[in-house]
Amino acid sequence: MSGINMEQLVEFIANSQTAFVNGRFQEAFALAKSAIKLDPKCADAYQCAANVCMSLSRYEDAIEYYQNAVNCEPENGNRYFNLGYAQASVSKIADAMQNFAKADELGLNEDAAAQMYHILGIMNQQLGKLDDALINLKKSEMLVPADMDIMKRKAAIYGMKDDVPNGLHVANQMKLIAPSDYSGYQVAYILLKQANRMEDAAREFEYARQNLRGFPFALCSDMVDFELSVYESDHDARRFQRALMYVKYYMKKEKPTVQEVVGCYLMAADLYLQMEDADGVLMCLKGAEKPIFSFNNGVLYGEYDSKQVDMDSILNEMNASLYYYEQLGTEQLEAMRKNGSSLTPVGNDSKQDEEYSLSETETVEFSSETRDRINRLYIGAYTLKEDYRKVMYYGIELQKSQEGHFVELGWYTEAKAMKDMDLAGWQDKYIEIQKKYRNAILKDPTDLNAMMLRVKCLIDTGQYEEAEEKCRYLKKELQESLLDEINKARNGGT
Secondary structure (H helix, E strand, O other): OOHHHHHHHHHHHHHHHHHHHOOOHHHHHHHHHHHHHHOOOOHHHHHHHHHHHHHOOOHHHHHHHHHHHHHHOOOOHHHHHHHHHHHHHOOOHHHHHHHHHHHHHHOOOHHHHHHHHHHHHHHHHHOOOHHHHHHHHHHHHHHOOOOHHHHHHHHHHHHHOOOHHHHHHHHHHHHHHOOOOOHHHHHHHHHHHHOOOHHHHHHHHHHHHHHOOOOOHHHHHHHHHHHHHHHHHHOOOHHHHHHHHHHHHHHHHOOOOHHHHHHHHHHHHHHHHHOOOHHHHHHHHHHHHOHHHHHHOOOOHHHOOHHHOOOOOHHHHHHHHHHHHHHHHHHHHHHHHHOOOOOOOOOOOHHHHOOOOOOOOOOOOOOHHHHHHHHHHHHHHHHHOOOHHHHHHHHHHHOOOOOHHHHHHHHHHHHHHHHHOOOOOHHHHHHHHHHHHHHHHHHOOOOHHHHHHHHHHHHHOOOHHHHHHHHOOOOHHHHHHHHHHHHHHHOOOO
């Protein structure tokens, strides 16, 4: 190749890389194609084209270009890593593993090696090879120490292996590296809860609050989760009120995003449903559906009053602990003044005094999972209010779900509402959906949801003996509640 052509080639590749880094993907791709045309054996040209395809989620095209780069430089381990990464992105696990092995054999740069071991750890975890996952994650950690994502994944794997001590060791590493990040405390909470060490789990909230500058949404969610978990054993209904207070406190004291506001309203709706407060559920659901207007007008959290906090609640203990630390800081400053230190008064920040609100121009989009949750909560609220026409409406809405178990629940909800309203044809509806459940079970014998709903249909239609027979196919813990329903229905609902 002449010197002029080589100069052109280098120019094309350099400009392609610059355009790529600046997000100008079409220009980067066109320049890469020009480089390939100029020299079909240039690995860097194919690499440039492949990188653009990866950024545009054109994974199959990326794989083809990375393969061409490998063909051009079959002794370069980095080329095999890039090809394996693209294959892993489309779940071509066997091919990715093969190329990663080749990359490891030939050697690759440190950053690529760290990424490769990290990806291998994720793939091992997905395949259930937990020990291999830990080995690869540790290899990645040796190359890129203090990677929080790697540590989170290691802790999760230790949890899956029921190795709580090692999991807590990782959690403590996370706290040391990033004491103002809730992640380490959250990992410890999850592990301690798994070990049924609930007092120790709750203490993690205090540790977090002493080090965090704010009250993050994840902490609020975990505190709600704690109260609901403990309720399973002590059945203290005050726990619902405490959990609700955490949600109100978060909304009052922090600056939540729109999505976090939606999450708060849905958490609160769940709590009101368990307290059998239908109006509370509906208030929160309407808040979730119009989160900007609702938050800016103080729906739910506007009634928050710190004086209402239960003296036994975690929030009260945390605030007392936080107050102690704040006072300690003040005393230290006062000691400095007495010692003659000259401190410049900071004054008030007027921006902090401004009332926080969400932007009216922000758009709100609900995921299919959020919409399913909203529909289920509406069903619960209108069931409490015995407004079965609306129950039926939201049951039909639930049938539009992308998740099979929600569709199955929607079938049952519609049929039950028809029965409760004594609508003509409700018996035929039950026959129809029982056939659907039977077909679902034939298609997937592990579909316990379909089997349980089929039993409920038999109970609703007075076929108690057949319902008991079907119950025998279920696990004991699933049988108990259904058998209680059968006996209660036999005795006229008492």
